[in-house]
Amino acid sequence: MRIVVVGGVAAGMSAASRAKRHDPSSEVVVFERTEWISYGACGLPYVLGGQVDDFAALEARTPAQMRARGIGVRLRHEVMGVDPVARTLTVRDLASGRTGQEPYDQLLLATGVSPVRPPWANMDAAGVHVLREIPDGQAIEATLQGGARRAAIIGGGYIGLEMAEALRARGLSVVLLEQLPDLAGRMLDPEARQQIRAEVERQGVDVRTGVTVEGLTARAGRVTGVQTDAGLVRADLVLVAVGVRPNVALAKMAGVRLGRSGAIHTDARQRTTVDGVWAAGDNTESVHRVSRRRVHVPLGLAANRMGRVAGINMAGGDARFPGIVGTAIFKVFDLSVARTGLSAEDTAALGLDAVQVDVSSSDHAGYYRDACPIQVRLRAERGTGRLLGAQLLGHGDAVKRVDVVATLLHGRGRVQDLAELDLAYAPPFSTVWDVLLVAAGRLTALI
Amino acid sequence: MRIVVVGGVAAGMSAASRAKRHDPSSEVVVFERTEWISYGACGLPYVLGGQVDDFAALEARTPAQMRARGIGVRLRHEVMGVDPVARTLTVRDLASGRTGQEPYDQLLLATGVSPVRPPWANMDAAGVHVLREIPDGQAIEATLQGGARRAAIIGGGYIGLEMAEALRARGLSVVLLEQLPDLAGRMLDPEARQQIRAEVERQGVDVRTGVTVEGLTARAGRVTGVQTDAGLVRADLVLVAVGVRPNVALAKMAGVRLGRSGAIHTDARQRTTVDGVWAAGDNTESVHRVSRRRVHVPLGLAANRMGRVAGINMAGGDARFPGIVGTAIFKVFDLSVARTGLSAEDTAALGLDAVQVDVSSSDHAGYYRDACPIQVRLRAERGTGRLLGAQLLGHGDAVKRVDVVATLLHGRGRVQDLAELDLAYAPPFSTVWDVLLVAAGRLTALI
Missing domain, CATH: 3.50.50.60 (FAD/NAD(P)-binding domain)
Known part of the structure; x- marks a missing residue:
């Protein structure tokens, strides 16, 4: 039995651990695109803000620890394709550039989400960042070490707000730009959003809501500002935090059904609509126990829990994801x-x-x-x-x-x-x- | 309709407020032995420790506020007797020393608990204290202001432990004496008790367990120490915190059934076994929802909640106490x-x-x-x-x-x-x- 996991963070590593524990005779292999596994992405703003010593502290388990448990961890391997009939994956080794085929009996898609990157001018300029993975955090740290003084954060959700705090702690001036009239998106009622805004402003953040970004400005390949419908905001560090999208390219290749949210649809055992293919984590919908609707709420606990459920089931056990209540x-x-x-x-x-x-x-x-x-x-x-x-x-x-x-x-x-x-x-x-x-x-x- | 409440602290004032609110046409009268009503007795160690400015801060509602709600508050009035057939109380005005009769239609016994006072020599010496009511706290404060330097606390339950912290904060040396082998009584498992002991000792408290107190020593009417079976402990402040007993003298006079714990037995509506007589608060048993047994656990939330239930019911409503789970x-x-x-x-x-x-x-x-x-x-x-x-x-x-x-x-x-x-x-x-x-x-x- 060869269990293959695509993505080595919360859901993926939880699944691999549980699968191996449930069936020690199975072969469990994880392909991870970066050099980091099993890390707490939620901790990234706190490393940048200085409450956590370094990025390595976020890694709950190292590749060596996982390998010692008998789990094959292939870092810097990107899964490019899937053939669900032949049950094979096309995998590229990013170090060597070589591509090969990998067979599986059970496949878990734990590919997470990616930050939305709007088609703005100069998105590739130095000093323009998203924040999702450890390399993103390292890139921001490099921009900070390079002497950035003026930050513009585009997007007033969790990441934007947490990073406003982190960047203020690092001594930068911070402008927070949000297209909606309020901060904190739709997760809170309007009155709470207003209190969040008041607190953020009290801490010296320049909050501008109802503002549409038109593009970024750059000189000599370095970002110089954010062009908005309300004028130019000068900045030498721009964080684009306008939301995330589930990574479903492989799921689509496999012919897996997606839900209305765009994330992967599974049953309570984390099984997709394609035989032998499972999904878990931020790329997957969950059932909301209060509304009884399927929702896409990418958060750490649910991702870990889905991973465990998938891992047990892929290894022949029977576990069910209980759903969320939107906490x-x-x-x-x-x-x-x-x-x-x-x-x-x-x-x-x-x-x-x-x-x-x-x-x-x-x-x-x-x-x-x-x-x-x-x-x-x-x-x-x-x-x-x-x-x-x-x-x-x-x-x-x-x-x-x-x-x-x-x-x-x-x-x-x-x-x-x-x-x-x-x-x-x-x-x-x-x-x-x-x-x-x-x-x-x-x-x-x-x- | 005349609703009379004996005891003006948590249960008593909660009952009076709810009764008046439920039936504004009723006459509601509260007899309180001290000059204080409606205070948070749990806060007493924190006033003495310095985290709360003064004793008055503990009073959630003043007598004037209660009177403004139409509730008759008679301070320094002690209820000495009850005739449940004639539905009258014998009440002594402690200021004038006069005793009179007071009629009632519905009577609430919210008489709380009193600290146990063992029959030791010199219990009445200056510098010997219990801690239950605000006047007890004021007496301890007076001993502290008088220059006390060495405290002996007899009893390692909540009060003893909280006061060990308060007295250390005030700069005293503290010896904590406990007859049982551990601190924190039976509310916790033995391993937790040991951790509590370790923390208390780490903070410089001299903890002596398995020690039996034989009496107090005094000179010229002032306490000088605690005589134990393991020698004399010198002290100029002695706190006796060896437990509490429900105040059930009036309940007994009224012929009310007591439970096996010695506290008053009521139904879920806080009705005693005597017509027209109700009980609520620390003097009353509650049903433990996990064990389904009647227990006597005198704590603030349950006392307040029983008081509300009794108040609503005495005024003609229908409320039920849900029981406790031992939190x-x-x-x-x-x-x-x-x-x-x-x-x-x-x-x-x-x-x-x-x-x-x-x-x-x-x-x-x-x-x-x-x-x-x-x-x-x-x-x-x-x-x-x-x-x-x-x-x-x-x-x-x-x-x-x-x-x-x-x-x-x-x-x-x-x-x-x-x-x-x-x-x-x-x-x-x-x-x-x-x-x-x-x-x-x-x-x-x-x-």
Whole structure:
């Protein structure tokens, strides 16, 4: 049994590890285009910002460690083609330039996503970056070391916001350009987006929304600015962070069905519509347990979990991906933001009759030294009380309490259940009535 | 309708507020023995330790605020007797010394607990304290202001541990005496108790366990030390923190049934066995949703919640107390500890076949600057996987994730459910696989 994995990051390495563990007699081979495997891409802004020592620290497992487990790791090998009938891959060794055929019995497509690169002028100029893989981070670091002083970030999503913080920490002036009227995309309700904007501006970032980029300017092959419909923004470092697209070229070659999102459609065992071909990770759709729709939400935990499921199944086991509930968390300067479930726009699109409350409270006992404000928006279905979602803004770890709502969403719990929970209280950790209980109590009264 | 509440702290004031809100036409009167109402007793060690400015900051609502809501608040009034047939109380005005009769239609006993005062010599000497109410805290503050330098704390439970930290922060030498072999009583498993001891000792506290106190020594009416079976411990401040007992004198007079714990037995609506008499708060048992036994766990959230339930019901509404799952959290120096559900001793006593795992991980991404170790012990029932309990040790807010387990315990969830949760991940908040997911994954494999 030869199990072949394309892509050696979160889903791919999780799959390889689990497959080998489940069936030690199988041959497991991973082809990875870069020199890095199994790294935490989410950590890239923190290396650049200085909270993490170096890029190597992001690598959870080294190729040597994986090889010691009996997993074949082929770095700098790019898979160019697939023949799902012959069950072979066309693989190019990027070091030698040689191309060869590789057979498989079970194939996992763990090819992730790639940053969108708009067809702007001078996208290839020095100082123009995307951020997805470790080499992208290294390139940004080189531009910083080269003396960059003025950054323009195009795109106000997670990556744009986290990099605004990192680049401010490195002492650059930062202009953040966003085509939409708000930052943070559609993952949060408009009021939360406005608070994010206020925090980012408070930290000295020049935020310009509703601005369309027309192209980049360059001189002698180096970027000099961003041309927008509202004028030129001078910059010697440009980060293009306008979203990601699932890498589905191989999937298309294999004749695998894609979902409406453009990502790969699988069943709960991570099987595609083509025999012997599996998919897992950021290139793959998941089922949202609250909306019961297929969605494309490329995040680290789901990618790792899909990989494990695929690995077990490819090796003859039986595992199922449980779906997601839309949980996400991020930090931008001194503001921590978390969400789970459905946003206001989601519930509207689904035609759900949602009721919501907004509660402001304190993350620790109000009288306690380190108490900070925390805000919760909680949403449930009118009539039934079924929880639909939550959004939290606060400081530090306080918004990690979103996990309580995620736990209830997983089991289709009701706001009445949330209101009754025996949550942990002591002054250094919470108010007597944790903000979630306050929100649930008020929302229960409106159901 | 005259609703009378005995005791104006957590349960009592919650009940009064809810009763008045539910039936604004009712007369609601609260008798409180001290001059303080509605205060967070859990905050007392933090006032003494300096994290909270003053005792008044602990008062969530002032008497004036409650009166403005139409609630009669009678401070320094002690209820001495009750006649449940005539529905009258004997009340002494501590200021004037006068005693009178007060009628009621519905009576709530929210009398809380009192510290146990062993029959030791010199318990009344100056410098000997308990800590339960604000006047206790003020008395300790006076001893500190009087120049106390050497503290002996008798009892290594929550209060003893929190006060060890507070008194160290105030610069005192601290000896902590405990009769049992470990600190932190029975709420945690033995391994966690040992870690607490190590942390307390690391902070310069002289911990002596397995020591029996025989009496206190005093000179000229001031305490000078604690006589133990292992010698004399010199001290000019002695805190006696050897547990609490429910205040049930009035309940006994009224003929109310007590539970096996010695606290008051009520139904889920907080009704006692005597018509027109209700009970709520630390003096009252609750149903443990995991063991389905009646337990006496005097903690702030349950007290407040029972008070609300009683208040609504006394005013003609219909509310039910949902029970507890045994969640508790506390901080001792740089160690944060949380638990929920059943301990190893609990499951053994109940004859449950429990399987457990211990997992050590990192509270944030391991490579992230502020990452600290976190340990989780997770316990479930063999065969079914029903979650039984968890115990967390870590730093700062990290152990507040105990709430996720508490949420599942509330609904009799399984460890398999926990393993599948979509918990929030970003490097500043968690590892990709949150420590709870790691523990649940390993435990699932053992079920």
